[in-house]
Amino acid sequence: MWSLRRLTAVGTAGTVATGDGDGRAAPVVDQAPVVDQAPVVPLRRTFGRFWPYTRGGRRWLALLLGFVLLGPVVDAAAIWLFKVVVDEVLVPRRLGLFLPVALGYAGLTLVAGGLRFADETTSTWVSERFLLALRTDVFRHLQGLSLGFFERRRLGDVLSRLTGDVEAVETFLLSGILDAVAYVAELAVFLGVLFYLRWDLAAAALVVGPVFWFTARRFSVRVKAASRERRRRSGSVSALAEETLENIALVQAYNRQDWEQERFRRESQARFRATMAATRLRALFAPIVELLELFGALTVLGLGAWELASGRLTLGELLVFVALLSRLYGPIRGISRLSNGFYSASAAAERIIELLDQRPQVADPPTPLRPCRIRGAVAFDRVWFRYPGTTRVALFDASFHAEPGETVALVGESGAGKSTIAKLLLRFYDPERGAVRLDGIDLREFALADLREHIGVLLQETLVIHGTVRENIAYGRPGATDEQVVAAAKAADAHEFVSRLPDGYDTLVGRQGGLLSGGQRQRIAIARAMVRDAPVLLLDEPTTGLDVESGRRILEPLGRLMSGRTTIIISHDLLTVRKADRIVLLRGGCVAACGTHRELLAADDGYARLDRLHHPPLQEVPR
Numbered sequence: 001m002w003s004l005r006r007l008t009a010v011g012t013a014g015t016v017a018t019g020d021g022d023g024r025a026a027p028v029v030d031q032a033p034v035v036d037q038a039p040v041v042p043l044r045r046t047f048g049r050f051w052p053y054t055r056g057g058r059r060w061l062a063l064l065l066g067f068v069l070l071g072p073v074v075d076a077a078a079i080w081l082f083k084v085v086v087d088e089v090l091v092p093r094r095l096g097l098f099l100p101v102a103l104g105y106a107g108l109t110l111v112a113g114g115l116r117f118a119d120e121t122t123s124t125w126v127s128e129r130f131l132l133a134l135r136t137d138v139f140r141h142l143q144g145l146s147l148g149f150f151e152r153r154r155l156g157d158v159l160s161r162l163t164g165d166v167e168a169v170e171t172f173l174l175s176g177i178l179d180a181v182a183y184v185a186e187l188a189v190f191l192g193v194l195f196y197l198r199w200d201l202a203a204a205a206l207v208v209g210p211v212f213w214f215t216a217r218r219f220s221v222r223v224k225a226a227s228r229e230r231r232r233r234s235g236s237v238s239a240l241a242e243e244t245l246e247n248i249a250l251v252q253a254y255n256r257q258d259w260e261q262e263r264f265r266r267e268s269q270a271r272f273r274a275t276m277a278a279t280r281l282r283a284l285f286a287p288i289v290e291l292l293e294l295f296g297a298l299t300v301l302g303l304g305a306w307e308l309a310s311g312r313l314t315l316g317e318l319l320v321f322v323a324l325l326s327r328l329y330g331p332i333r334g335i336s337r338l339s340n341g342f343y344s345a346s347a348a349a350e351r352i353i354e355l356l357d358q359r360p361q362v363a364d365p366p367t368p369l370r371p372c373r374i375r376g377a378v379a380f381d382r383v384w385f386r387y388p389g390t391t392r393v394a395l396f397d398a399s400f401h402a403e404p405g406e407t408v409a410l411v412g413e414s415g416a417g418k419s420t421i422a423k424l425l426l427r428f429y430d431p432e433r434g435a436v437r438l439d440g441i442d443l444r445e446f447a448l449a450d451l452r453e454h455i456g457v458l459l460q461e462t463l464v465i466h467g468t469v470r471e472n473i474a475y476g477r478p479g480a481t482d483e484q485v486v487a488a489a490k491a492a493d494a495h496e497f498v499s500r501l502p503d504g505y506d507t508l509v510g511r512q513g514g515l516l517s518g519g520q521r522q523r524i525a526i527a528r529a530m531v532r533d534a535p536v537l538l539l540d541e542p543t544t545g546l547d548v549e550s551g552r553r554i555l556e557p558l559g560r561l562m563s564g565r566t567t568i569i570i571s572h573d574l575l576t577v578r579k580a581d582r583i584v585l586l587r588g589g590c591v592a593a594c595g596t597h598r599e600l601l602a603a604d605d606g607y608a609r610l611d612r613l614h615h616p617p618l619q620e621v622p623r
Contacts, residue, residue, distance in 0.1 A: 086316030156239030168348030376566035409577035
């Protein structure tokens with residue numbers, strides 16, 4: 001068959017047979033689905049949504065169509081030569097014609113091989129370009145979604161859509177369409193030759209055509225429902241695997257391996273049942289089609305034998321007719337099978353469309369304000385905020401400010417709203433009421449990239465990429481030179497231990513920095529913030545997870561990092577915030593008190609109690 005040879009494998013599976021009275025497969029009912037079903041999208045809208053991604057390869061589609069149309073002509077010519085061999089060489093025993101016929105066969109074989117080579121290479125180039133454009137755009141879209149999207153979604157399902165589902169869309173849009181054109185071209189060529197030989201036999205051969213179409217139509221509806229279920233189950237399996245393996249230390253520490261295995265087994269078994277239900281559909285479809293083919297072939301053979309016995313048909317014509325007939329049913333069967341595969345791929349396309357339809361909760365303004373020179377004045381002005389999908393107010397009527405170069409510490413019990421303030425400052429979310437301002441300008445007036453370019457961050461969870469020490473430090477400032485990286489490492493008190501690593505700054509730190517200690521990871525994170533050299537610095541629990549010695553060791557590089565910058569520091573450890581210019585005590589989502597460490601100790605009992613919890617007075621040992 002002449003088509004896009006690089007067909008993406010798309011499983012046609014999904015529903016689970018539940019023993020309904022009519023024998024039909026019914027979808028599995030999830031009481032608590034790991035991954036929700038994607039909304040149904042009309043085929044026309046689906047096609048229109050992805051067609052723009054073919055822009056880079058459209059000029060090659062015409063060439064591929066040429067291969068598709070020319071291939072059946074070459075095949076038909078080769079079959080026609082078989083008639084010549086029988087009627088002009090074998091029956092009359094004129095062996096002198098054998099050499100020209102053999103050369104004709106050789107020439108057609110070379111042409112067919114060249115067409116197949118050109119078809120495969122060109123179709124692969126077109127399909128891979130399409131996949132490159134679509135997958136890159138989906139990844140770009142994911143990067144632009146707000147933090148809230150990733151906090152609500154299972155990462156494994158998102159990865160499943162980015163990989164397998166994107167490949168299935170290529171089948172839906174390119175491979176499937178060209179295959180359909182190839183089948184139609186084969187039908188047209190072979191039917192033309194059949195009608196040229198004997199129109200009455202060709203008409204008899206087409207009797208089974210409508211039955212083919214009706215059978216495929218009935219099966220395609222069920223296959224589409226099955227494919228949706230299988231795609232959802234595949235996303236669930238990926239989501240559970242990603243979640244479990246990402247937290248493998250927690251799983252092993254609490255001996256939850258059996259429980260996680262059972263969860264994974266349940267989802268995998270549901271996917272298995274869904275796959276088997278759709279496989280039964282395909283397995284039932286195949287013998288029905290073969291029976292229809294057999295009926296048509298026997299009908300033509302019977303009529304052909306009668307014509308041959310009556311002398312109205314030559315042996316070569318009958319043999320060629322049967323050979324062409326066998327090639328004719330292939331495209332008919334292919335079109336029937338293609339409709340099922342087409343609906344399977346459309347189920348994957350619906351999952352991608354759902355992803356692309358997600359809009360970021362926080363977006364750039366229509367005409368963003370371009371900052372010239374940021375001084376670093378930060379102010380929260382009567383801010384109210386609640387997380388999407390929740391009823392509890394995380395912040396209400398919260399106000400405080402930090403002048404350029406000042407250090408303002410946020411303290412309070414867990415859940416008081418400290419990390420929420422950090423997320424609002426970075427515009428991971430926007431407040432419902434009130435405003436967060438930088439140099440007196442509402443953050444919503446800046447483009448996100450411009451805003452975050454002026455904020456250095458040291459997050460509570462020390463994040464490092466799976467790369468070298470140099471790459472991790474330079475991550476804070478694209479284009480940073482080696483000299484700037486080393487200077488930042490020295491300022492962060494990291495240069496000494498980095499120099500002792502096997503490959504120095506080119507040492508791989510491992511997944512999540514697993515080859516480094518907590519203190520070493522934190523100092524690399526400090527160096528990353530150093531090299532960014534932003535006027536505003538956000539420190540979220542900078543000493544969390546460190547022992548006392550490591551915590552004290554990073555205080556000095558932290559001081560160098562904070563020097564001359566507006567610093568917002570979030571900490572449970574009051575030892576790290578005592579020297580702050582201003583301390584903001586948060587309680588239940590609102591600002592309960594504000595002042596220096598001494599002022600709050602004297603004026604607020606809650607702050608004094610918090611200080612005693614972290615630094616209890618020494619008990620006098622009785623003699």
